[in-house]
Amino acid sequence: MSKKKEAKKIVFNSEKEMPIVAMSIGSMLYNKTGAWRNIKPVIDLSKCIKCGICWKFCPDASIDIIDDWPQINYDYCKGCGICAEECPQKCIVMVEEEK
Amino acid sequence: MKKVIMGNHALSYGAMLSRAQVIAAYPITPQTQVVELLSEMCADGTLNAKFIKVESEHSAMAACLGASLAGARTFTATSAQGLALMHELLHWASGGRLPVVMGNINRAMAPGWSIWTDQNDSLSQRDTGWIQFYCASNQEVLDTVIQAFKVSEKLMIPSMIVLDAFALSHTYEVVDVPDQDKVDAYLPPFNPPFRLTPDDPHAFGGLTSPEHYMELRYKLQKDMEKVPALVEETGKEYEKMFGRYLGQVDEYLCDDAEFIFVTSGTAGYTARVVVDELREKGIKAGNLRIKLFRPFPFEKVRSILSKVPKVAVVDRNISYGHHGIFYQEVKSAMYGQPHQPVIFGFITGLGGRDITRDTFKEIADYALSKSQAEEEIVWIGVKK
Amino acid sequence: MIEIRFHGRGGQGTVVASKILADALAKEGNYVQAYPEFGVERRGAPVFAFIRIDNKPIYDKSRIYTPDHVVVVDPTLVEAIDVTEGLKDGGYIIINSDKKPEEFKFPSRYKVFTINATEIAVKHKLGTLAAPIVNTAIVGAVVKILNLTKLESLVEAIREGVPLKPEDNIKAAIEAYEKA
Numbered sequence: 301m302s303k304k305k306e307a308k309k310i311v312f313n314s315e316k317e318m319p320i321v322a323m324s325i326g327s328m329l330y331n332k333t334g335a336w337r338n339i340k341p342v343i344d345l346s347k348c349i350k351c352g353i354c355w356k357f358c359p360d361a362s363i364d365i366i367d368d369w370p371q372i373n374y375d376y377c378k379g380c381g382i383c384a385e386e387c388p389q390k391c392i393v394m395v396e397e398e399k
Numbered sequence: 400m401k402k403v404i405m406g407n408h409a410l411s412y413g414a415m416l417s418r419a420q421v422i423a424a425y426p427i428t429p430q431t432q433v434v435e436l437l438s439e440m441c442a443d444g445t446l447n448a449k450f451i452k453v454e455s456e457h458s459a460m461a462a463c464l465g466a467s468l469a470g471a472r473t474f475t476a477t478s479a480q481g482l483a484l485m486h487e488l489l490h491w492a493s494g495g496r497l498p499v500v501m502g503n504i505n506r507a508m509a510p511g512w513s514i515w516t517d518q519n520d521s522l523s524q525r526d527t528g529w530i531q532f533y534c535a536s537n538q539e540v541l542d543t544v545i546q547a548f549k550v551s552e553k554l555m556i557p558s559m560i561v562l563d564a565f566a567l568s569h570t571y572e573v574v575d576v577p578d579q580d581k582v583d584a585y586l587p588p589f590n591p592p593f594r595l596t597p598d599d600p601h602a603f604g605g606l607t608s609p610e611h612y613m614e615l616r617y618k619l620q621k622d623m624e625k626v627p628a629l630v631e632e633t634g635k636e637y638e639k640m641f642g643r644y645l646g647q648v649d650e651y652l653c654d655d656a657e658f659i660f661v662t663s664g665t666a667g668y669t670a671r672v673v674v675d676e677l678r679e680k681g682i683k684a685g686n687l688r689i690k691l692f693r694p695f696p697f698e699k700v701r702s703i704l705s706k707v708p709k710v711a712v713v714d715r716n717i718s719y720g721h722h723g724i725f726y727q728e729v730k731s732a733m734y735g736q737p738h739q740p741v742i743f744g745f746i747t748g749l750g751g752r753d754i755t756r757d758t759f760k761e762i763a764d765y766a767l768s769k770s771q772a773e774e775e776i777v778w779i780g781v782k783k
Numbered sequence: 784m785i786e787i788r789f790h791g792r793g794g795q796g797t798v799v800a801s802k803i804l805a806d807a808l809a810k811e812g813n814y815v816q817a818y819p820e821f822g823v824e825r826r827g828a829p830v831f832a833f834i835r836i837d838n839k840p841i842y843d844k845s846r847i848y849t850p851d852h853v854v855v856v857d858p859t860l861v862e863a864i865d866v867t868e869g870l871k872d873g874g875y876i877i878i879n880s881d882k883k884p885e886e887f888k889f890p891s892r893y894k895v896f897t898i899n900a901t902e903i904a905v906k907h908k909l910g911t912l913a914a915p916i917v918n919t920a921i922v923g924a925v926v927k928i929l930n931l932t933k934l935e936s937l938v939e940a941i942r943e944g945v946p947l948k949p950e951d952n953i954k955a956a957i958e959a960y961e962k963a
């Protein structure tokens with residue numbers, strides 16, 4: 301697993317501070333995309349077989365594997381539902397965000 | 400070691416001596432032998448490189464970009480329709496700051512279907528952010544591949560080595576193939592400032608908001624502007640090590656000239672012969688062959704043309720609805736200069752029609768007999 | 784500067800002939816420029832190859848229209864096309880043929896030479912009886928008649944540049960050189 305980076309806003313005040321090429325530099329960590337979510341995935345770990353498919357498929361790297369078990373990082377999960385669709389055990393369900 | 404080789408093989412040897420690590424290419428006449436020889440070299444171990452077979456030029460460039468981003472020295476070659484198919488990815492190469500070096504054999508664009516030379520294929524890619532070198536001999540092709548890797552990798556901008564179909568690609572000339580250890584001393588291994596690696600993961604080429612896009616373009620242009628000085632520096636260094644200077648332009652008898660041909664490619668060598676003939680008749684002629692076309696060598700062109708009354712720009716290309724492309728560029732370089740020569744624009748040699756000594760004599764006759772061009776474009780050799 | 788045009792048929796190794804000659808010339812420090820006809824080569828069709836030779840760098844990159852000499856690799860071409868097109872006065876016409884030079888009706892401003900390269904090629908088992916590979920024999924004769932290089936340079940060029948049966952090709956070139 302990649303090392304955790306600190307979430308800080310990166311502001312360029314001049315072109316000199318910028319890389320020469322468009323590349324990710326960690327600024328997305330500051331952008332808490334969890335706020336975009338209107339439905340959220342919830343895992344029923346009792347059915348989970350620890351296959352890691354959800355981790356692999358999450359387009360926003362919002363699922364961590366902690367001690368072999370998947371765990372959703374709701375700071376960044378934007379609620380797309382891909383993990384629920386791909387889980388072979390169907391143990392992830394999408395539930396309404398409470399208003 | 401002196402070898403008699405064709406221009407296409409001069410590209411292959413250039414890539415081999417530069418120790419290209421990844422080659423991805425799709426064959427197209429008249430480029431085929433470049434890739435044939437490189438694939439043989441990869442197969443028999445002469446060149447320790449990964450040769451990636453692809454199903455199109457678009458994929459060839461895509462493979463090159465991935466390899467280059469991973470930190471490999473990368474080479475490819477194409478021509479005409481193949482180059483056009485790569486167009487989208489040429490922007491990815493320069494915008495992604497990936498120093499791929501590519502040979503392009505100048506071949507006229509279809510239709511009518513042609514395999515013969517003119518420059519519209521490479522000049523159509525003028526604004527893609529690639530460095531472009533137009534060569535006139537097989538020796539220059541080989542030497543320039545090596546120099547191009549050095550320039551490209553220093554500034555992280557891709558380079559295109561351009562040579563005429565048949566007149567260079569399939570023409571055998573005596574070429575001094577430098578020793579590998581000397582080339583190694585000239586061209587150190589590629590060590591990019593960023594790369595795609597699991598050790599330090601990054602995504603590249605992602606969404607770039609209006610807040611940042613313009614700065615990236617500004618930086619590309621600023622680095623492009625460094626190319627002429629770097630070509631001079633690396634060209635002189637090359638001369639010190641290999642005895643051949645590789646410059647932005649090749650000026651021939653321009654110092655005291657009263658009339659200068661501005662040329663490119665192989666026609667730029669034939670022009671020298673006519674300069675000699677004109678000089679024998681007492682006409683102080685000169686030839687300015689533009690080798691570096693992008694970035695345009697403004698300073699060189701200005702300093703050489705600011706002393707001459709008359710200039711004839713000879714284009715083997717056309718921007719439809721405008722002029723010959725070198726003609727536009729030379730005129731724009733001279734705009735606002737204290738001394739403005741009379742500049743004539745000639746178009747000739749499209750679709751592989753030969754540019755001969757007589758072509759240049761006709762051009763000289765026209766330009767020398769008139770105080771101004773009577774037409775915006777003077778066509779030479781059109782059957783009217 | 785010397786400019787030579789080779790006439791052959793696609794598949795006969797005419798371009799290879801000009802390349803071998805270029806290699807031999809380069810060994811003696813000459814500048815050379817050798818090129819095939821610009822375009823597509825088709826087996827059996829008349830083809831050309833060209834070579835420019837000089838003792839200083841060759842800047843003229845246009846094609847050759849007025850050769851100093853011509854070499855006819857396939858004798859049937861003499862009837863089929865005008866092999867003297869653009870040939871300069873005093874030019875040599877070197878033909879692969881079993882005939883004597885005077886049997887060819889060329890204008891007297893040209894000098895005709897013949898060499899039976901086909902017979903030499905067959906003797907040294909180059910190619911097949913129906914399609915002998917005559918290019919090394921022809922070049923052997925050309926080098927001698929035009930006094931272009933030493934025989935040793937040609938031998939070296941063939942040894943390095945001809946992948947199939949180099950030694951037999953060398954023998955053919957030497958025999959043609961001696962007979963020419």
Ligand code: SF4
Nearest residue numbers: 358377378380381383
């Ligand atoms: S809902 Fe989408 S974003 Fe959220 S964890 Fe599942 S796959 Fe990732």
Ligand code: SF4
Nearest residue numbers: 348349351352354387
């Ligand atoms: S895909 Fe389903 S079963 Fe597999 S690890 Fe994720 S939650 Fe568990």
